[in-house]
Amino acid sequence: MTSDPAMDLLMWARGPGFQIATVVLLFGIVLRIVEILALGRARDLAPPKASPAQSGLRTVFSRFLPRHGMAMRSPVIHIGGYLFHAGFFIVLLFFGPHIQLFEEGFGIGWPGLPSPLIEAVTVISMVALVAVLIARVRDPVRKLLSTFEDYAVWVVTFLPFLTGFMAVNKLGLPYTWMMALHVLSVELLMVVLPFTKLTHAVTFLFARYYNGWVNGRKGAAT
Amino acid sequence: MTAATLERGLTALKEHIDAPVAAFFSSCVHCGLCAEACLFYTETGDPKYAPIRKLEPLRRQWRREYTLVGRLGALLGLIKPLTDDELAEWAHLIYDSCTMCGRCTLVCPVGNDLTYMIRKLREGMAASGHARKGLVEAAKKTIKLGSPMGVQLPALNAQIRRVEAEVGLPIPVDVAGVDYMVILSSMEVIQFPEIIGALARIFDRAGVTWTIPSSGFEATNVGIQIGSRDIAEEIVRRVVEAAEKLRVKYVISPECGHAYVALRWEGPNLLGRPYRFEVIHLMELLAKLRAEGRLPLAGKHDQRVTFHDPCQIIRRGGIDQEPRDLLNEITEDFAEMPDAGIWNWCCGGGGGVSAVDEAEHLRTKVFSRKMCQLDEVHPEQLVTACANCRNIIEEGLEAYNKDIEVIGLTELVAEYLAPDETAPAEGGDGS
Numbered sequence: 001m002t003s004d005p006a007m008d009l010l011m012w013a014r015g016p017g018f019q020i021a022t023v024v025l026l027f028g029i030v031l032r033i034v035e036i037l038a039l040g041r042a043r044d045l046a047p048p049k050a051s052p053a054q055s056g057l058r059t060v061f062s063r064f065l066p067r068h069g070m071a072m073r074s075p076v077i078h079i080g081g082y083l084f085h086a087g088f089f090i091v092l093l094f095f096g097p098h099i100q101l102f103e104e105g106f107g108i109g110w111p112g113l114p115s116p117l118i119e120a121v122t123v124i125s126m127v128a129l130v131a132v133l134i135a136r137v138r139d140p141v142r143k144l145l146s147t148f149e150d151y152a153v154w155v156v157t158f159l160p161f162l163t164g165f166m167a168v169n170k171l172g173l174p175y176t177w178m179m180a181l182h183v184l185s186v187e188l189l190m191v192v193l194p195f196t197k198l199t200h201a202v203t204f205l206f207a208r209y210y211n212g213w214v215n216g217r218k219g220a221a222t
Numbered sequence: 223m224t225a226a227t228l229e230r231g232l233t234a235l236k237e238h239i240d241a242p243v244a245a246f247f248s249s250c251v252h253c254g255l256c257a258e259a260c261l262f263y264t265e266t267g268d269p270k271y272a273p274i275r276k277l278e279p280l281r282r283q284w285r286r287e288y289t290l291v292g293r294l295g296a297l298l299g300l301i302k303p304l305t306d307d308e309l310a311e312w313a314h315l316i317y318d319s320c321t322m323c324g325r326c327t328l329v330c331p332v333g334n335d336l337t338y339m340i341r342k343l344r345e346g347m348a349a350s351g352h353a354r355k356g357l358v359e360a361a362k363k364t365i366k367l368g369s370p371m372g373v374q375l376p377a378l379n380a381q382i383r384r385v386e387a388e389v390g391l392p393i394p395v396d397v398a399g400v401d402y403m404v405i406l407s408s409m410e411v412i413q414f415p416e417i418i419g420a421l422a423r424i425f426d427r428a429g430v431t432w433t434i435p436s437s438g439f440e441a442t443n444v445g446i447q448i449g450s451r452d453i454a455e456e457i458v459r460r461v462v463e464a465a466e467k468l469r470v471k472y473v474i475s476p477e478c479g480h481a482y483v484a485l486r487w488e489g490p491n492l493l494g495r496p497y498r499f500e501v502i503h504l505m506e507l508l509a510k511l512r513a514e515g516r517l518p519l520a521g522k523h524d525q526r527v528t529f530h531d532p533c534q535i536i537r538r539g540g541i542d543q544e545p546r547d548l549l550n551e552i553t554e555d556f557a558e559m560p561d562a563g564i565w566n567w568c569c570g571g572g573g574g575v576s577a578v579d580e581a582e583h584l585r586t587k588v589f590s591r592k593m594c595q596l597d598e599v600h601p602e603q604l605v606t607a608c609a610n611c612r613n614i615i616e617e618g619l620e621a622y623n624k625d626i627e628v629i630g631l632t633e634l635v636a637e638y639l640a641p642d643e644t645a646p647a648e649g650g651d652g653s
């Protein structure tokens with residue numbers, strides 16, 4: 001037993017905390033997928049013009065690219081959106097200490113990227129997140145669409161970057177505290193993901209597939 | 223029809239929510255991009271017209287009924303059920319400011335098919351008595367008289383006789399065993415009867431056997447627009463019965479956007495069975511005849527023309543190249559508008575909006591989008607393949623004081639049929 005509360009917290013976060021978050025994340029994702037699939041859909045009796053499944057799969061990938069004219073109409077959302085999403089996965093998957101965790105957990109590792117690069121990506125991601133937030137409050141449509149959840153989710157997404165950056169650069173609280181907060185912020189993200197719009201991380205696959213399926217069978221572009 | 227009540231509306235919404243709807247609502251990130259694709263937003267700048275916002279009642283019903291969190295919330299009284307007042311308020315967003323054009327569906331980054339959901343939400347609106355009066359009246363007329371504009375057989379017969387005299391060809395009615403059955407939209411019968419003559423000439427030249435049915439000739443389907451499965455089914459059934467009675471191989475979906483959607487895509491599902499004939503859109507048929515060498519064309523139209531893609535044919539129907547091939551063949555100066563093809567902008571009157579009085583002002587306002595497109599190409603004539611688009615565009619051009627003639631593609635094609643050398647000389651122009 002240590003008598004260092006920061007270390008205790010970090011140990012809890014890395015141990016039971018992480019386990020709880022993982023269980024909630026997995027349970028939540030399964031729940032959301034079941035909620036979708038359980039509803040089912042009627043068989044379509046109209047003879048298709050093209051293969052619906054093929055179109056569904058194609059749409060899953062084609063929607064990664066900007067759509068006609070949209071990047072010009074909403075440049076910040078596009079640039080910020082791409083940078084942030086890319087940054088998130090780069091930092092998550094290619095930061096040395098993260099890879100170590102994956103190695104401990106799953107027994108497989110891979111080469112990481114140099115720390116200065118990861119730090120740059122982190123800063124870019126945070127700037128991108130701030131930019132899309134500003135674009136959210138300044139655009140009348142996004143402002144109208146936004147609820148408390150949109151802002152809360154923004155904070156929850158931003159925190160892991162911020163705490164990670166501060167911990168690595170020994171900013172703010174002492175290192176152990178910062179690390180504990182970093183791990184906890186990630187766990188918070190994991191816990192809210194299935195129950196907020198962050199679910200799109202998984203359900204976009206279904207949404208795009210269905211869209212491609214429905215319209216592709218008509219021979220229409222998707 | 224049973225009386226419309228809130229309860230029936232909510233039940234209808236529940237019944238129409240399926241896996242895709244759940245996937246769509248689960249995935250929305252409130253990025254607002256769908257608004258940028260919708261002419262009701264781009265032309266007004268009013269954020270309330272954001273497509274995803276129009277779907278709010280459906281989203282709430284889904285959340286309350288089909289998510290664990292929503293159900294718990296409802297149990298605790300935190301998530302309130304939809305009220306009549308809310309639905310009434312939403313009628314403007316669901317009926318007046320959505321033409322089901324499908325543009326938003328093409329841009330959503332997470333892949334939401336918003337148009338698919340508007341169609342479903344309208345079921346709930348109609349069942350709860352919040353459909354627009356113009357559509358309700360049109361539906362009643364269709365069920366009682368067979369057509370939303372009250373066009374009945376005598377009116378059609380009168381037009382047929384006029385056309386027969388004009389083109390000197392017989393218009394077959396109720397001829398069994400032919401290959402193709404032609405159905406028409408009321409708008410065509412009343413406003414653009416030239417189409418009947420054009421078809422007669424094209425089919426005569428191509429050696430196509432065809433007929434118009436004396437009942438079940440109405441192609442438009444207000445049931446699809448208002449959002450009523452029952453009405454939609456009844457209207458489709460009339461066409462299907464006529465076609466199967468006459469034992470035709472194909473039914474030709476005419477120059478009418480949503481009629482195609484109704485008959486080609488929704489019909490078999492409404493009836494719960496496949497048809498004993500095929501549905502082919504007129505554009506597809508013309509392309510097919512052309513490919514088979516049965517549509518000899520000659521001469522070139524010398525006016526500067528552009529083509530307006532009807533939403534239901536291009537985006538919800540996949541007919542893209544067919545009209546362009548024809549136009550390239552028969553015109554000298556065919557200029558495409560910016561965003562032509564799958565990204566074309568709606569005329570503003572589709573999806574039943576043209577039948578809604580409350581929408582008239584807004585519809586004219588958002589026509590500014592079409593004006594922008596036209597201003598890039600300055601055509602003398604605009605060609606399209608939907609009688610409703612045609613009517614709306616004519617009205618819009620008039621409101622904006624623009625002198626552009628609007629014509630149907632089939633008529634233009636008929637004008638450029640090559641003279642028949644095997645037939646006795648008729649004194650046709652050209653050769």
Ligand code: SF4
Nearest residue numbers: 250251253254256330
């Ligand atoms: S574009 Fe798609 S994700 Fe964005 S607000 Fe509209 S429906 Fe939601």
Ligand code: SF4
Nearest residue numbers: 260320321323324326
């Ligand atoms: S279908 Fe067309 S009119 Fe309706 S919300 Fe989408 S973009 Fe707007």
